[in-house]
Amino acid sequence: MKKIILQVSLLIFSTVAFSQAGHIMQGVGAFNMSMGGASTGQPLDISGALQWNPASISAFNDKIIKLDMGLFFSSPELSSSLPAGMMGAGSPAVSGVTKDARDPSIMPALAMVWGKENSKHTFGVSAFGISGFGVTFPEELNQPMSPNFNPSLNSNPINYPQQAGGFGRIKSDYMLLQIGFTWAYEVTDKISVGVEPTFNYGTLQLMPNPTANPSAAGYPSTDKASTTGFGAQFGLYFDSKKGFKAGVSYKTTQNLSELEFKNTYLDNSKGTNNFDMDYPAILSFGLGYSKSDFDIALDYRIVDYKNTNGFSETGWTPTASVKGFGWDNVSILSAGIQYKGIDKFPLRLGYTYSSNPIGSDVTFFNIPATAVIKNAFQFGFSYAASNTISLDAVYHHGASDGKTSGQMLNPMMVSSSNPYGAVPGTTVAYEMTTDLVMIGISYKFDKKQAKL
Numbered sequence: 001m002k003k004i005i006l007q008v009s010l011l012i013f014s015t016v017a018f019s020q021a022g023h024i025m026q027g028v029g030a031f032n033m034s035m036g037g038a039s040t041g042q043p044l045d046i047s048g049a050l051q052w053n054p055a056s057i058s059a060f061n062d063k064i065i066k067l068d069m070g071l072f073f074s075s076p077e078l079s080s081s082l083p084a085g086m087m088g089a090g091s092p093a094v095s096g097v098t099k100d101a102r103d104p105s106i107m108p109a110l111a112m113v114w115g116k117e118n119s120k121h122t123f124g125v126s127a128f129g130i131s132g133f134g135v136t137f138p139e140e141l142n143q144p145m146s147p148n149f150n151p152s153l154n155s156n157p158i159n160y161p162q163q164a165g166g167f168g169r170i171k172s173d174y175m176l177l178q179i180g181f182t183w184a185y186e187v188t189d190k191i192s193v194g195v196e197p198t199f200n201y202g203t204l205q206l207m208p209n210p211t212a213n214p215s216a217a218g219y220p221s222t223d224k225a226s227t228t229g230f231g232a233q234f235g236l237y238f239d240s241k242k243g244f245k246a247g248v249s250y251k252t253t254q255n256l257s258e259l260e261f262k263n264t265y266l267d268n269s270k271g272t273n274n275f276d277m278d279y280p281a282i283l284s285f286g287l288g289y290s291k292s293d294f295d296i297a298l299d300y301r302i303v304d305y306k307n308t309n310g311f312s313e314t315g316w317t318p319t320a321s322v323k324g325f326g327w328d329n330v331s332i333l334s335a336g337i338q339y340k341g342i343d344k345f346p347l348r349l350g351y352t353y354s355s356n357p358i359g360s361d362v363t364f365f366n367i368p369a370t371a372v373i374k375n376a377f378q379f380g381f382s383y384a385a386s387n388t389i390s391l392d393a394v395y396h397h398g399a400s401d402g403k404t405s406g407q408m409l410n411p412m413m414v415s416s417s418n419p420y421g422a423v424p425g426t427t428v429a430y431e432m433t434t435d436l437v438m439i440g441i442s443y444k445f446d447k448k449q450a451k452l
Contacts, residue, residue: 034380035336036350040286054194070438083425096156277310363406
């Protein structure tokens with residue numbers, strides 16, 4: 001059974017375009033998303049438990065399989081401006097906004113848990129898209145190389161062709177699939193521990209590719225590069241058996257192999273470069289309380305970008321390529337409540353807050369990864385179709401709550417007092433909203449057939 005699940009999950013994830021708001025998924029599956037992603041101390045469904053605290057799967061005494069599938073919509077907007085005189089003596093100021101042209105993305109999740117009443121051991125396997133970002137900003141048509149250029153109209157200089165000083169069409173596509181094998185052990189009837197070795201597979205495409213050395217023709221575009229790597233997650237779960245629950249988990253840095261980009265420059269010359277980008281360590285704390293018809297969950301997470309390859313460094317190399325994203329650590333607060341007073345039809349509300357890892361001084365370096373969501377709101381429900389089948393659904397809406405903004409940067413202007421080469425009078429900014437509709441189905445095997 002484990003081999004079949006692994007083969008199916010790889011097929012599903014290799015044939016869809018996965019992306020989501022931000023680099024870290026706030027939740028996994030319709031149920032967990034509807035609780036704002038909170039699950040570290042309140043394991044209400046197997047997907048959330050497997051994702052956020054391997055020890056908490058000990059709460060399940062059945063053999064359960066769960067599949068979720070969603071459609072994710074994002075609406076990033078990229079804007080920039082140049083002051084008067086920047087394009088030559090007497091030239092006017094220009095500014096504009098470019099809207100994203102990316103298609104909706106599919107978001108799948110697959111999980112299974114083997115539990116047995118009166119057994120101290122519980123096992124699980126999962127295949128989750130845990131991270132991703134992607135934008136498609138078309139090249140600006142109203143630009144200086146066009147005979148119909150009109151600077152008084154919307155004209156976004158960051159999307160000017162590279163020959164005119166911009167980046168042209170900007171496209172990024174990143175996804176990271178994680179497969180985990182989980183074991184939980186009940187030390188006592190109230191305390192469980194868990195461990196989850198993880199295997200990761202990811203892909204990244206950048207157009208243009210700022211991690212490559214530019215030529216006289218500018219920065220190149222790339223084919224999609226892939227990466228694999230390993231990590232682990234450890235957890236502790238406490239259930240007072242009187243309603244109060246608590247949990248803590250630590251997901252190690254997922255050490256990934258270097259991405260090897262095959263680059264094509266505007267003059268059709270070829271080249272290669274490597275870029276090292278890992279997945280950050282995450283420390284999660286969770287509390288839960290269940291009483292009568294209500295379940296409440298609250299999680300707090302710290303995402304350690306400052307010690308992660310690809311994110312810890314930033315700035316220009318001596319050859320004018322970009323070292324990395326330069327992100328700060330992120331704090332995430334997730335909260336959810338479930339009401340079970342309606343027979344077979346529990347309702348859920350969730351909220352997620354995330355701090356912005358991108359400072360104003362490095363906004364320019366992060367144009368390919370503009371998906372920063374500060375506030376996210378979720379509404380979801382389930383329907384118990386039978387004793388063995390349950391259906392889940394969620395609607396999510398997120399917003400960046402304002403623009404991430406800074407100045408345009410130029411490696412030719414780097415100095416001791418201007419370490420990133422900020423160009424005076426210029427601006428670059430981005431903001432976005434996200435929407436997600438996801439459904440899931442959970443099947444609980446008949447206990448007479450469920451054998452470990």
